[in-house]
Amino acid sequence: MTRRTHTHPDLTRPESGAPFFSTWRVGTPERQAQAVEAVARTWDGRPWPTNDLLGYHLYTGRDGTTLLHHSQWRSEQAYEAFVKTHRQERNDEIDTAVPGIERVGLDRYRRYRSRERAAGDTRIPGLIVIVRIDFEPDAAGKRADWVDTVLTALSSPEADRGLISAHFHLSTDGGHVLNYAEWESDDSYDEAVAAPVGPEWVRVRTYPGLKGFSAVRYTHTVGLVP
Known part of the structure; x- marks a missing residue:
């Protein structure tokens, strides 16, 4: 299952072969809070998708309008498999709760x-x-x-x-x-x-x-x- 935590991620984990960062624009501090809760509730209600995902962390922008997402994957291939089988239904549930989220883009790193x-x-x-x-x-x-x-x-x-x-x-x-x-x-x-x-x-x-x-x-x- 999925567990919520306020512990910051360890960016040096050697298993994290594919760290990703992405940004959403949500418009207001109220929608920021709603989007964070919608993401967490959507993930709470489902089994953890794969052991290849080490952790997924959400950050609120101090500007009151953005969210940062950081996910730690063992490999890009594991992420691509998640996209094919799990991502869309989760995004649909989040978008129903908070319509109009602008997904600016996702960047891949080493x-x-x-x-x-x-x-x-x-x-x-x-x-x-x-x-x-x-x-x-x-x-x-x-x-x-x-x-x-x-x-x-x-x-x-x-x-x-x-x-x-x-x-x-x-x-x-x-x-x-x-x-x-x-x-x-x-x-x-x-x-x-x-x-x-x-x-x-x-x-x-x-x-x-x-x-x-x-x-x-x-x-x-x-x-x-x-």
Whole structure:
């Protein structure tokens, strides 16, 4: 069966060979809450679809209009099998409860590297920031080196203490990097954004082939696990 949890996912699970992220636009905070409950209720009422799905987590956008979905699959093939047999009936039930959801898109990734939380760090993230980093079409092969550059900057003694962890994923289409960052709080993230930029971060921001960044704030709302 399906169980709800408020425990944040472990982004470093080695079994997660196919981490997916997708976004829905729902319009208002009230519809956000309704959509989260509709998803959870739909999954509650059915058996867990497959052992190849490790977990499915929902996040509410701090803008009050969006939902982020993160699912951890053992393989893309397992997801495709789920689509053929289970997904549509679940979407239909959710859409009946909350009509007019705009499904913006689903992106497929492979986790490349992480700045993992320190040993003994038991902080619960108060903020999740999803950073998308786009690259020029001919720079797909540079994405891993760019992540290495970021992790070098994060290893400095001056690195942000409010950052609990950061998990860098390479999109399978070659176009971008997704950073799933766990922060202690909004204040700690705001302080990091406002802090002076050192030479390590200048290299990060001016890396050849880098096209642009976007960052969106989320709250982990509920997890669905077997």
